[in-house]
Each structure stands twice: as structure tokens, then as C-alpha cells.
Amino acid sequence: MVVVALVGAGLGAWWWSRGGDEEPLAGRPWETDLKAGVSYRLPEGWKRDKGDLVDAFTSSIRTESEAEGQREGGDGERFGMVVTGRGGAVAEPDLKAQTERAARSNAEFFNPDGSAEQTESEATTVGGHPAHTVVLVMKGGEGGETRLRLTVISADAARSVFLMGMAKPGTGAEQEAADAVLKSAKVL
Template sequence: MTPSPKTPAPRLWAGLAALGVTVACGGAALAWSGDDDRPRVTDTRAGVSYSVPEGWRHDPAADRELLGAFSSRISRASEAAPAEDATVLTGAAGRPVPSAELRRTAEGAARSNAAFFFPDAAPTLTESRRTELGGHPAHTVALDVPHDGRTARVELTVVAGDHPAFLLALASNAADSRVLADVHAVEASVALGGRAS
């Protein structure tokens, strides 16, 4: 069976269906924000909240079925292709990440995720930069990955601190500036705090 070219990460969807992993505590909820009139996802497992861009959707029930590392997900479907063409996943990093290790940790995690979601492709590092997420030191890594005749994008941001979190964006078309702008708007909207134990 050939994976659908319309999904940015066929292994994610296949893995979810095959494993049927249920997260024990559903940690994400949707609320409306007064700042930008966009709904927000509050992910208590990862200790983050973030805005949902127009045209994207969040399904709290589906969050409970994500693989263990992920605790919330928003996705976007284009008008031309009803299948999801971009996804942002969040989760709690497995261990505290000191600021001095952010770059190495983020680059390693980005490559690991690219290998998982796109196992037969060789990713190309397109960006690796220090940034802030929710006022905390962070590092963002972008990889372009050949996929179904196009170039997909894997973008991972890891936040430093005692309770670190990450955002992982998967986009089926790295050249789609609207999707990348939405991903960056999600990153800019992140607020940290309220992590469940």
C-alpha cells in the first residue's frame, strides 16, 4: 500500500492507528483567548498553551490517542487537499535541558523525528537558531525532507528549563509560506506554565 501523498507524516497516522496508544491523562483543552480572538490549546502535560491559527483545528479526543511523547496536536487541511497538510504537536521533553545543551538536543531530536516520520529520506538542515518560547530560552531547528516529489518541512523547538517542552511542526510542503507563517505564529503565541505532574 502506498502512503497518501496528502499527509505530511504517513508513519504518524499509521502508527496511531496500529498502536492505538491511549495517553492515560488527557492533558489538552481548548479555550478562547482575549488577546487575539483565536482559540487556545492548553496542554497541561507539556505545560504550554498556544493559539490555534485560522483554518487549523484541535480535537481534544484525538489528543488522548497520541503516541506517548506527544500530548496535544493541531492540524490544518488545505482547500485543494482535504487531508491534513500540516500538524503541530507538543509534549514535555523527557529531561531538563540546560541552555548550553539546547542546540545539540534540538538538532538531535529534529533528526530523530525526521527519521521516524520520513524513514526513507535524507533530511537537510535549513535552520538552527536560538530563540525564546514563552519568555524562556529555546532552540529551533528546521529540516527539509524530500517526500512524494516535494519537500516537506520538519521544524522542532525545544525549550530549556526544569520542565522543558517541545513543539514539533510537520508540513507536507516546505515552500508553502502560509503554513510556515502559521507555524511561526503558533510558536510566538506560546505561554509556559501550568504543567500537570
């Protein structure tokens, strides 16, 4: 009876750790960021960014490709990127304001010559932890539209974790993959 219980517990843990088969990134390998305390799935064709990161970020994954048939006046750039990091504690009632503020700040950093319009702001949970997600659409700057999606998670009484996905253009495969990475996140 004890053996059956142990096997059942082991199978349950294995099933939980691999995620459900209905997830868009099911079966893809996990990327683990121990500094931030988060794991997330790595989409096909994406790789860990080994370059220097801004101090606020603890890990980064990305893909880049040139668009076929660049349009006149546009740079044809296509990319998807997700960065993660950790911060101080954020109480659940403060998640919305902190996430919206951080999203605007990042939009100004990544698109200093353009504008950003908030299109979503919603409370959510990540692995049972309270979280908040904000989506901004950045326009102008270096041509085209870029979508920024930021999720801030209240991990525990001492820390928060964030995942930020950016995709250009703001719709399509890059955006869908970046969103799927954020949705696959698990707090460690």
C-alpha cells in the same frame, strides 16, 4: 489608590495574556496543553486532533486539505500540523545539540524513506525561557517537500517543553500557520 493599582495590574495581565495585536494569530483562541505545560494559538481552520498520539506527544492540532489540480507524479497532499510534548530538564548549554538531535530523529520517524536537510538552527527565548529552534526540510518519501520546525524550551530545572510544526508543502499557508503557532507559545 489601591483600586487604581489593582485595575492597572488586571488590565496589564489581560493585555499580556491575549498577546499583541501585531501577532499573526492575535485574537485567535488559545489551546492549552497542561501535560506539557504550554499554551499556543489555534489558527483559523485548524482543530485539535482527537486521535491517538505517539507517546512522546501530549497534544496535536492540524488541518488537512487536498490541493487543487494535483500534479502528475505528486500526491497533491497539503497539511499543517503542530504537536507538543514535555521532556526532562535540558540545560541551556545543551539546548542546541538536544534540539538538533530531536529534529533529526523526528525527521527519520516521519520520513523514513527520504532525506532531511537542516536549514536553520538558532538560540531563542520563549516567554523569557531559553529555547532553541531547528528547521529541517524533508525530501523524498511520499512525494513532495515537508518542512519540520522544532522548538525545545528549557521550562525550568526539572522539565523541557517542545513544539514541533510540520507543513507540506514546505512553503505557503500551512507552513506560515505552523510557524505562527510555535511563535505564539507560552510556557505555563
